[in-house]
Amino acid sequence: MITPKSQDLMQRILGGNDNDPLADRNIVYQQRVANRHIRNELKRHLEEYRWILILGRTGLGKTREAAELAKHLNQEGWTVLYLKLGEWLDIPAAMPREIGTDRKLLFFFDDLNQKMYASRHEISPEAEKSLAERFQVPLQERLLQALNKYEELCEPTEIRVIATARNETHSEDPGKPSPWEKLQWDKYFKLWNRFQIYELPQPExxxxxxxxxxxxxxxxxxxxxxxxxxxxxxxxxxxxxxxxxxxxxxxxxxxxxxxxxxxTLKDTWEKRYKKAVEKYSVSRYIYDAVDLLQQFDIPLYRFTVEATARMLAARNFWQQLWYYWQIRTAINYLISAERILEPRDGQIEAKPKQVEAGKFTLPFTRLILQLAEKHQEIQASLLSFSWNLINSKRYQDALRCLNKALTFTPDSSSLWFAKGYALDDLRRLEEAIASFDQALKIKPDYQDAWYNRGVALDDLGRLEEAIVSFDEAISIKPDYQDAWYNRGIALFNLGRLEEAIASFDQALKIKPD
Structure with missing residues (x-):
């Protein structure tokens, strides 16, 4: 959250050092096309349509144009809510306390291609989700649900949305979707139809x-x-x-x-990667480390990149010792020369191939747990990393991460819910119920904890108790179709057929198909 009239909006969105003349925010803004004022055009579109999506190919300056507009509106009293890569977007039950009473909210979503693509494996305890989909709710769905909810909590006229995305239809990485395909335009037309498209012109x-x-x-x-x-x-x-x-x-x-x-930018990235590897051969491990960390949504700090690069490079103690100083020297160069901790579109893709994350899940899990002991900055990442492990069916590793995270934040309902979900997958149902109970002590209106508690009770044959849990979930979220459906199953198994039919009818009202 960036409060109105903030002096550091450009730094928080664009990053960069104050004394670096080549940091994006320090470069003098240029009108890209003669006789056109792009920021004013964008502002008019935003006032008329409220949601705008700035499209253009890599390197055109989409983020800078969006940030300039956000800065202008922020100075006029708008609170900016900026979703950073790797952070989770929640669907709020009520207006978050952090926002306070401000009711002019500008949502800023940059580089939606990468965010949308990364979200295909994300799982959250907070999102409204379907058990049949294993709790995976793509960002396209969550984004629409969250923004619709904010418009209910405020007024639609008090919400503005600025987003940016790449529109290249070809892929630089064989076998991978193009930037445009990552948005899944046809599949999520309800979201994309809300936006007014603005094709950013290239600079003259x-x-x-x-x-x-x-x-x-x-x-x-x-x-x-x-x-x-x-x-x-x-x-x-x-x-x-x-x-x-x-x-x-x-x-x-x-x-x-x-x-x-x-x-060309592509030529620049490829040659700069080759130059870095020629100068320091271990640079390839550093690039691969950034790639792996991005795939697991772990923040890019010097200590996370350096430690991950050493893990990728070395297989035994003596190798680790030899690579330690090699990587430390190379990362100094890459941070200053290539700004490797703030990679640009296409920069990491310029290396020959992507890291296969599945090959490194076990050693990477051990590494992240070690780093979390020493560095508070990544402790919050343990939750999303644990959901990645659950999605990969590495439930024991997920439990290790969650138990470690709970030593840092024992009052997190999200962590207790995730633990309950992992235990349920391991069929340790009594322990799962105990974890859901812990989540509900912290957050009594946690509808998904009530629902999953009911599923676990049903699996144990404790049908009456399961129905009570489903009823609690429905009281919080009346259109919770899965709760209605599973409530009907439990009633059917108890022989209460009329009540079961009534529950199925409610599910069908919500989802006729």
């Missing part, structure tokens, strides 16, 4: 020239302004390629010339 040559003129002088790069028009003509019509070229030239103490300039 004059905008590239103006950017070079405003930025190069803030660096130590030697350049001749007379070459700027030719550089703009050979650039791939993205702002990002300009920035990446300038960062590389400054790191390598090279002048800005047409000969030294790499024309």
């Amino acid at each position: 040559d004059d905008a590239i020239i103006a950017m070079l003129a405003a930025t190069v002088g803030e660096t130590d790069i030697k350049a001749e302004a007379e070459q700027y028009p030719e550089l703009a003509r050979c650039n791939d019509s993205t702002f990002r390629n300009v920035v990446e070229n300038l960062q590389r030239l400054e790191n390598e103490s090279l002048p800005l010339t047409v000969k030294n300039y790499r024309h």
